[in-house]
Amino acid sequence: RTCDQLRCTACDFRVSLFNDYVWDQSCDYLFFRNNMPELSKLRAKMIKKKGARAYACQCSWRSIDELTDLQTEPQLRWVCGKH
Secondary structure, eight states: OOOSOEEETTTOOBOEEEEEEEEOTTOOHHHHHHHTTOHHHHGGGEEEEEEEEEEEOSSOEEEESSOOOGGGOTTOOEEEOOO
């Protein structure tokens, strides 16, 4: 289970999450910078994958398909936005 209120301390943007999707490998910083949070534009680089979850803010993104501790990845500056 994960927090659904994540916020990025680098870009001060809410982290969006998409169940049953992963990000295409061609994703880059400018794609997210220009298209967050518009789902209609993000879908261009989303790949359906049952059981996976795609996360993104304006400066970072990550696809998860197994239990992962995101705190072990120092480049991600995502924190709980408080409930």
